[in-house]
Amino acid sequence: MIRATTFAGKTVAVFGLGGSGVAAAQSLVAGGADVAVWDDGVAAREAAAASGFKVVDLSSADWTTFAAFILAPGVPLTHPEPHWTVVKAREAGVEVIGDVELFCRARAMVAPKSAFIAITGTNGKSTTTALIAHLLRELGFDTQMGGNIGKAILTLEPPAQDRVHVVEMSSYQIDLTPSVHPSVGVLLNVTPDHLDRHGTIEHYASVKERLVSAADAAVVAIDDKWTGQVAARLEDSGRLYPITVGRGAVLVPRLYAIGSSLFVHEKSGSYATSEEVVQLDGIPSLRGAHNVQNALAALGALRALQELADRGEVELTVNGVPHRIWDIERIAQALKSFPGLAHRMEQVGQTDQVLFINDSKATNADSTDKALSSFQGDIYWIAGGRAKSGGITSLAPHFGRIRRAYLIGEAENAFAQTLEGQVDYVRCGSLEAAVTAAAHDAGLERGCETVVLFSPACASFDQFRNFEERGDAFRRIVEMLPGVSKSRGTV
Template identity: 55%
Template sequence: MIPASAFSGKKVHVFGLGGSGIATAQALVEGGATVLAWDDNPESVARAKAEGIATGDLRDADWNGVGTLVLAPGVPLTHPRPHWSVELAQAAGAEIIGDIELFVRERRAHASDAPFIAVTGTNGKSTTTALIAHVLVSAGRDTQMGGNIGRAVLTLDPPLSERHYVVECSSYQIDLAPTLDPSAGILLNLSPDHLDRHGDIDRYAAIKARLVAGSRTAIIGVDDEYCAGIADRLERDGVKVERISAAGPLDNGFFADSTILMRAIDGQAEPVVSIEGIGSLRGRHNAQNALAGLAAALDCGLSATEIQAGFAGFPGLEHRMEQVGRKAHVLFINDSKATNADAAAPALSSFGRIYWIAGGLPKQGGIESLRPLFPRIAKAYLVGEAAPAFAATLGEATAYEISGTIEAAVEHASRDAAQDAGSEAVVLLSPACASFDQFRNFEVRGEAFRKAVLALPGVEAIRGKDT
């Protein structure tokens, strides 16, 4: 745990007592603060009490002398309207921050030279965060990973000069971190998201831009107009900007030439590393993630040889184009995290002969937007409530069956893929649907797929091996 020593002797209120909220309260207490915590959920309050945290309804609390409200990132700060705890803090003149802000203050106070890589973007930030941490660990660096992925940031080990931090930051967390100052900040991409919490795309983009604006080195994907504009503006303001592009060559920065990652300086480009044959980094979206990882690792002083070795051993994330197993020429991929059509598109774009398992609780729009990718689908195996609607959309565009369950779909897809004459056939779970009609969440759905695949005779498990 990282004690929040900057708040020693101060009165702090905490609202939001999920996993990160309880960790935040404990870090404040450990750092010597006087803490009062609350949540709208009585069960969360009870868990905090059981952990020894002082609790009390902040509506009835004394705000005199309270300089700070630490807010959980899931609690509305501005839209659709400020939470009542925010309004109370504003009335009391208290600053409103989150756990990422506590972390950056502790790093500045105790080890300001500790490498700190912060990652954000609408898509790909979890994979990029995990990839960078994996590369650093494989190169022998003392590395801590957390934030919006894995561990709450204040549960990481305390800052030391040689300790590397790789932290995923959501827009909610950035909005609560006014002095965020990573040594390398990564902004992968921007598209409309969470507008109910941020008002409009311009405000959402401005919040994301804060992460790179405060960075020593700003690594920015320039394949969308929002990020390209942010890169240009920051460079004019004197920030060191490293541009990355998976879409085409750059005069300066890092770009992907098929599976070769290139670095260009004043129009002269040279290859640095390759992602050829690395299954966990397949697809254009993963090329962007790898480019960000390359730029960040170089910024930390790693060699191209160390980075190549780290990329080669990266297993990928569970439920995100996760390679589960292989049987002869048939590869089994778990992309259960794809809970809508847009999220399923990267996986469908990454393979040539696909035996597609799709369906669940349908989202608005269905799979019509995926029609350009239907020629890649050898056959679809439809499950859950969405099966009839998906069948109607597929029509005569591709063969399909209504399998009903994940288990039946895996059995039938495996049988058909084994007879495919191509060099590689892929049984892909990328549902383009929520899971709640049959499963508690997408993780449980992905586990059901993995279990069914590994129960097939002759399947060799992949996850955990170098790929």
């Protein structure tokens, strides 16, 4: 655990008692703070009280006694309107921050030159975060991974000169981290998402930009409008590491791809050379154009971190001995052993001719675009849930690959209207009904391999608590089908 000693002897309020909120309260208590916790849910408050926390009704509390207010990232800060606790905090002049801010302050106090890589973007950030952490571990570094993936950040081991923190950050978390200052910030892409929480895409993009603007080195994918603009603003900073998958970038990239081959562009004085790092063909966990970008971003983060270490701006040691990151041969081998992520293009079962793919993490159309483009055809597609802005109209170029769609959740009718006359579809309502129908239809094909692809293009909150629960449900349903053998891995 990381102890938040920066609030020792002070009173701090915490709202939202999910994983990150409870971890924040524990960290503050361990650091010597007097902590008042609250949640809108009775069960969460009762659990906190049973764990020994001081539960205080923040609606009637004296906010002038609080030195800070720790808000869970899922609670509205600005849009559609600030949560009532945020209003009270602002009226009392109390700063509103999140758990990652507590980590950043702890790092600044105990190990300001320790390596800290922060990753954001609309899509791909979890895979990129996991890939960076995997590479660093394979290279021998003590690597801590968390934030918006896996463990709450304050449950990790504390910052130290021989430890690297790799942290996924959502836009919500960035909004609550005013002093964020990573060694390396990574921005993958910006597409319309979470606009109910940010109001406009311009505001959403500006929040993402904050992360890389504050970093010692900024790895920015320059292949979409918004990230291209961010890179242009950082071009003269001397901190920019542009990456591109080869879409006619204006800036000279530090890393780029030709097909699935990844190259690094090295500069030395007036000379420049390009060197191939790895060929991704044959690495199942990094299949598809989206993973080319994810792998480039991971390589960019390692290259940037090495150069920061060369300049003495970060400390990279193993057992107290300086240790290099940038070793192309070892990096290439480590890429080949990356296992991939659960719920992201995860193969969870198969029959003689049908693959069952769990892509529950695809919570918007842009993410599902990557999944659909990974298969040539014969796709039996399960989609639906709580739709995001724009629905699935952007997926029209892939409709020819889809044999039939199986629609579930709140988006069922809206998706049916989009698919009408273009893709054969069935309204299924529930995930279980959709899987059963898709498995039956895919099994009728003869002479070719078919894919039952669960890539919802929607949030999960209409029928599930989160995409993990939704993906686990898909896996269980598939494993109960007759003739299906269990399998794990990504494709």
